[in-house]
Amino acid sequence: MTVDNDLGEAGRTGLRARKKLATREALSRAALRLALERGLENVRVDEIAAAAGVSPRTFNNYFSSREEAICFLGVQRAQRIGRALRARPADEPLxxxxxxxxxxxxxxxxxPDKVAMRMLVSEPGLRGEFLKGxxxxxxxxxxxxxxRTGTDAERDLFPRVLAAAVSSAARTATGHYLRTDTTAPFxxxxxxxxxxxxxxxxAYGGGRE
Known part of the structure; x- marks a missing residue:
């Protein structure tokens, strides 16, 4: 499966890539909806495919499991956040x-829908895929x-350590959002x-020099 490549290509406006991404999204939304309605254990791949208007073979071309399909939108969200950070004003503090x-x-x-989030973090079959997202x-x-900082993501420690800290913060925020009685938006x-x-x-600095 080439999720990251498809997401990147779609960002470059290729028609074929956009169609592939739209199919992934339709399958993911159908899988999530059916799992919420019936429970994960009661959802079959052929039912997800039918709900998205494609064949089971098409589903298998895009996802290796129903769990992966359900959690795909989280992977897509990660790509969008990366693009959103690149688009922030250059002089904005990091x-x-x-x-x-x-x-x-x-x-x-x-x-996010709290019911859906709670299913993702509590259902054993989904939790691993959710955390991967x-x-x-x-x-x-x-x-x-x-x-933004003029560093190299391959050679320098800072961008990867900070990205890992942000990922951990997002995971902790999810737990707090579901565990407490907060009424604040996610x-x-x-x-x-x-x-x-x-x-x-x-401490590292704000925007680009």
Whole structure:
């Protein structure tokens, strides 16, 4: 499966890539909806494919399991956050840019559904894929951080360590959001979690020199 390549190609406006990404999204949404309605153990691949209007063979061309399909939107979100960070103003302090890029992804109509999130973190068959989705945030973030700070994501420690800290903050924010009785939007909880690691980003510097 070539999820990352498809996401990258779609960002470059290729028609074929956009169609492939649209199919992935349709399958992922169908899988999530059916799992919420019936319970994960009661959902079959052929039912997901039918709900998305494709064949089971097409499903297998895109995903290796129903769990992977359900969690795909999280991988897609990680790619968008990386692009959002790259698009932040160059003179914006790094910690603020990261917080704004993260919050932007979850604001307004993008507010996560608590029932769906709770299923993702509590269902044994989904938890591993869900955590992989959060970890997948690290690569695009590290590259975006490196681009903003003039470092190299392959050679330098800073962009990858900070990206890993952001990924951990996102995971912790998810647990807090589900575990407590907070009424704050998830975007606010994520921004607060990012603020905890802000000193590390601030110590390195703000935007590009």
């Amino acid at each position: 910690d603020e840019a990261i917080g704004n890029a993260m919050a932007q992804e979850y604001a307004g109509h993008a507010e 959060i970890v997948s945030l690290e690569e695009p973030l590290a590259e975006a951080i490196a681009a 975007a606010t909880v994520v921004r607060e979690a990012i603020s905890v690691i802000a000193p590390a980003a601030r």
